[in-house]
Amino acid sequence: MLSRCRADRSVRPGRAATLAMAVTAVGACCAALTSCSSEPAGASAVIHDYAAAVSQQNISRAASLTTAPGQAGDALTATMDGMHATNVEAQVVRTVGYSDGTAGFTLKTTYRWDTGTDSERAARQFVVKTQGMARNVSTGWRVQWEPAVIYPGLRPGGRIRNIRTDARPAPRVLARTGKPFMVMEPINEVVIDPGRTEDLGRTVGAVARVIAPMAPQITADVILHKISARPGEPVVAVELRDPDMQVLAGDPGKIRGVSVRRTDRLVMTDRRLSSPLEDGLTNYWQAIRDVTSGWQITVQQPGEAPQRLDGRQGAAGPNIATTIDPRIQSAVGTAAVEVAQPTTILALDGRSGGILGMGQNDTAIDRGISIDGEYATGSALSAVFDAVTAYAKSHNSGTEESLDRLGLGVALTVPGASSPQRNGLGVERIDFRPGEIRASMLNVGALGVALGRVLAGERSSVAPYIITGQQTKVAAGKLGALDGELVRPILDAMVATVRRGDASDLTDSKGLRALVGTNGPDGPGWFLGLVDNTVIVVYTEGERAGTAALQAVQKYLKVRSR
Numbered sequence: 255m256l257s258r259c260r261a262d263r264s265v266r267p268g269r270a271a272t273l274a275m276a277v278t279a280v281g282a283c284c285a286a287l288t289s290c291s292s293e294p295a296g297a298s299a300v301i302h303d304y305a306a307a308v309s310q311q312n313i314s315r316a317a318s319l320t321t322a323p324g325q326a327g328d329a330l331t332a333t334m335d336g337m338h339a340t341n342v343e344a345q346v347v348r349t350v351g352y353s354d355g356t357a358g359f360t361l362k363t364t365y366r367w368d369t370g371t372d373s374e375r376a377a378r379q380f381v382v383k384t385q386g387m388a389r390n391v392s393t394g395w396r397v398q399w400e401p402a403v404i405y406p407g408l409r410p411g412g413r414i415r416n417i418r419t420d421a422r423p424a425p426r427v428l429a430r431t432g433k434p435f436m437v438m439e440p441i442n443e444v445v446i447d448p449g450r451t452e453d454l455g456r457t458v459g460a461v462a463r464v465i466a467p468m469a470p471q472i473t474a475d476v477i478l479h480k481i482s483a484r485p486g487e488p489v490v491a492v493e494l495r496d497p498d499m500q501v502l503a504g505d506p507g508k509i510r511g512v513s514v515r516r517t518d519r520l521v522m523t524d525r526r527l528s529s530p531l532e533d534g535l536t537n538y539w540q541a542i543r544d545v546t547s548g549w550q551i552t553v554q555q556p557g558e559a560p561q562r563l564d565g566r567q568g569a570a571g572p573n574i575a576t577t578i579d580p581r582i583q584s585a586v587g588t589a590a591v592e593v594a595q596p597t598t599i600l601a602l603d604g605r606s607g608g609i610l611g612m613g614q615n616d617t618a619i620d621r622g623i624s625i626d627g628e629y630a631t632g633s634a635l636s637a638v639f640d641a642v643t644a645y646a647k648s649h650n651s652g653t654e655e656s657l658d659r660l661g662l663g664v665a666l667t668v669p670g671a672s673s674p675q676r677n678g679l680g681v682e683r684i685d686f687r688p689g690e691i692r693a694s695m696l697n698v699g700a701l702g703v704a705l706g707r708v709l710a711g712e713r714s715s716v717a718p719y720i721i722t723g724q725q726t727k728v729a730a731g732k733l734g735a736l737d738g739e740l741v742r743p744i745l746d747a748m749v750a751t752v753r754r755g756d757a758s759d760l761t762d763s764k765g766l767r768a769l770v771g772t773n774g775p776d777g778p779g780w781f782l783g784l785v786d787n788t789v790i791v792v793y794t795e796g797e798r799a800g801t802a803a804l805q806a807v808q809k810y811l812k813v814r815s816r
Contacts, residue, residue, distance in 0.1 A: 296395040297357035297388045301346055304397045305361060308344035321391060322399040325410070329401050336415035337380075337551075339365040347383075357388040357395075361403065365416070367549070380416070380551045380564055382406070411556040414563070419548040421570035427520070427535050428575045430608070434523050435578050436535060440496050443515040444506045447488040448481060451511025458491075461512060464504040465492050490515075495525070527583055530598070530614045530625060531671060531720065535576065538670040538721060542571040575722035576670070577608025582788070582814070586613035589810035595794050595802040596621045599810065600695045602718055602789040604706025609671060609699075609720040610788065621795060626672040628692040629793060632773025634780035634800075637747035638662070638701065639691070645740045656740055658731030659715050661700025662693055667727040670720045672696060695791050700733070702782050702789030705748070705767075708741045709784065744769075748784065757783075757804065762811040772800040779803040786814070 300319055307316035311334055317327035334342075348360040366379045384406055387398040401408040408414070427436035444461065451457040455474075458481070462474040472492045480489045491512075494502075507514040520536050522528070548567030552560040579601075586599040590613035598618045601610040612625065642656045657663030666672065696718055704715035715733040717726035748767035751757045757768045768783040779799025781792035790810060794802040 296390065297351060298349055300395040300397060301349060301357070301359045301386075301388050305344040305346050308363065309342055311342055320397045320399040321389070326399045329404060329410075329413070332413040333404050336413050337365050338416060340368045341366040355390055356398075359386050359388065360384070361386060363404075367416070378549065378566075382414075405553060408553065409555055412554060414551060414553050415560075417550050417552060419550050419565065419567050420543055421546045421548065421567060423570055424518075424520075425539060425542055425571045426573045427539060428573055429578050429580050430576065430610075431580075432575075433580075435576065435580060436520050436522050436532070436539070438518050438520050441517050441519045441521065442494045442496070442499055443517065444491045444494065445488050445513050445515050446477065446481065446491050447511050447513070448486060449511075454481070454511070457509055457511045460509045461491050461506055464502050464506050464509070465494070467501050467503055468494060468498045493519075495521070524580060524584075527580065528587060529583055529612050530619075531578070531609070531612045534625075534668075534671040535574070535720070539574060542574070546571040574670075576720050577603065577606070577610060577722065578720070579610040583611030583613070585810055585813045585816075586611045586790075588813050589613060589806045590615045590618070592809045593794070593802050593806045595796040595799065596623060597802060597806050598623045598695065598793045599806055600625065600699050600791040600793075602699045602703055602791075604703060604784055604787040604789050605710050605712065607700070607703040607716045607718045609668070609718055618795075623793065623795070624672075624694075625668075626666070626694045626696050628694050629778050630773040631691050631693050631698075631780060632771055632778070634769055634771030634773075634782065635662075635691070635693075635698075635701075636771065637769060638744050641740055641743040641747075644743070645737070648739075654731070659734050659736055660704050660740075661715055661717075661733065662691070662697050664697070664700070664717075664731040664733060665729040666694075666696045666700065666717055667729070668696065668717075668719055669724040669726070671718075695793055698780065698782055698791045698793075699789055702784060702791060704733075704736060705741060705745060706784050706787065706789055708736055708738070709745070710787070713738070748782075756800065757781075757807075760804065760808055760811060762808075766811075768807075770800055770803060781807050783807060785811070 304316055304319045307319065308330070313327055313330045313334060316330055317323040320326040343364045343366070345362045346359055347362050349357060350359075351357045361384050362381065363384070364379055364381045369378045382405055384403050386400070386403040388395055389398055397403065401410055401412055405414050424438040426434045429435040444465065446457060446461060448454050458474050458477045462472065462477060465472055469492045477489070477491045480491065506512050520539050522532065546568055548565060550565030551563040553563055554560045582601050586601050590597045590599050593615060594617070596615065596618035598612070598614045600612045602608065603610055614623065638660065642653050642660070645656055646653045654663060699718050700715065703718060707715065714735050717728050717733060719726045745767060748769055751768050751770060752760070752763060752766050756770045757763070757766070760766065763785070766783055766785040768781060770779075770781045772779040776797060777795045777799025779794040779802060781790070781803040783790040790807065792803040792806050794806065796802070
């Protein structure tokens with residue numbers, strides 16, 4: 255870069271001497287700032303201080319070292335927020351001073367993101383070189399503010415961003431038949447912002463009328479309840495798929511205080527289905543999307559489409575094969591909503607342990623009932639604990655191993671269905687008191703699968719699972735071989751319960767074996783059944799919880815063959 259140094263013209267030496275002096279002057283000016291400015295050390299200091307502040311992502315400090323702190327602060331904030339880099343390194347690679355009281359510099363800025371291995375971190379960085387100027391103003395040397403200091407050619411209001419990219423096509427969640435059970439689809443969120451309407455009641459009423467053809471259950475009272483739960487905040491009144499939008503009674507986006515926010519989401523292909531398993535499957539699906547995600551650096555200039563600067567995107571993730579049976583999922587979902595009390599139903603394959611479906615009514619959702627929460631078992635499993643105790647006495651052994659192998663004494667973490675929060679059996683293992691045992695629906699389901707496998711000729715227990723190829727983590731004990739002497743009394747008790755016990759009034763129950771009971775008059779109630787090589791676990795809460803569990807089972811038995 256050429257310097258604009260002024261030569262002293264008071265003496266006119268010869269041509270050779272003049273050339274030599276000129277060369278010397280230019281070389282001196284380009285070698286360092288100290289030769290061609292009134293305060294070259296100040297210019298060098300402020301440029302390096304600015305670079306250091308950027309490296310520290312200290313926006314206020316960096317902005318204060320410019321000629322326009324407000325504009326610089328806004329632009330740098332947009333940059334740091336948009337790039338969200340783990341590490342930023344701004345390095346001054348060249349400076350040059352000019353005799354007109356300015357100084358130039360070249361800045362190399364490297365943005366880095368921690369992504370795991372050293373090779374991944376090396377690949378995940380973005381480097382940009384920019385040119386800038388510094389000048390001496392009334393407050394001292396300052397970096398002349400231009401957005402181009404951030405990125406070459408950047409204009410006021412422009413920004414560079416690091417955005418996530420996702421591989422296409424998105425993985426699908428498949429049912430046990432191989433057909434799609436959940437897929438990613440566009441979702442339209444109808445959002446009400448109380449701060450953008452002068453008459454909230456009128457707005458809510460208008461929204462309820464517009465969405466009534468597709469979501470009649472979302473009334474004005476329902477929406478107002480949502481709003482009251484989050485005072486002053488925007489609230490999603492309803493979520494609709496694209497086809498739903500075509501049958502509304504109007505455009506909700508035209509209502510004052512209402513906007514329609516479009517997003518992509520994993521949803522069930524059959525809109526009639528809903529399941530507590532949806533969250534776990536979505537989390538597993540999202541984990542695959544995260545692992546296969548890519549990145550892209552873009553520059554956004556005012557009034558222009560984003561321009562790609564750099565990035566990387568790998569291949570799409572695989573589809574997710576599950577054990578879900580849509581027919582059984584529909585049956586357990588229908589059965590659960592038919593009961594007024596909090597009711598949750600889990601169905602599993604009686605031989606493999608694959609989870610076939612899980613249904614839950616709104617009151618159970620409100621109570622936070624989960625597949626791996628621990629609940630008192632009460633009298634429902636009395637026959638199981640009697641058999642465990644008798645087996646331990648006859649074999650002069652403890653109860654721990656039997657409880658473990660039956661699935662009750664272990665902690666189960668099922669990828670795609672549960673979270674690793676449980677600690678195993680809800681009593682001290684060395685102090686076995688059946689009346690105090692707490693278990694999860696997964697534990698009771700594992701018990702049912704163990705019994706089902708014995709009926710099928712298998713003499714060992716297995717862990718429930720939902721993602722094909724993903725092994726359930728078993729902790730705090732081991733599953734394993736089952737002795738007929740332990741299991742036979744339990745199966746006999748299940749037959750007796752259906753023939754002449756609490757489950758004897760059930761109809762459509764051919765081949766059913768069951769245990770049912772409560773933890774006192776206030777519940778909870780449990781039902782464990784085996785029918786058609788399917789394990790059915792029902793958990794209810796409230797008064798007459800045992801009766802409620804039987805009501806849910808009766809409904810399931812009626813709709814299972816539809």
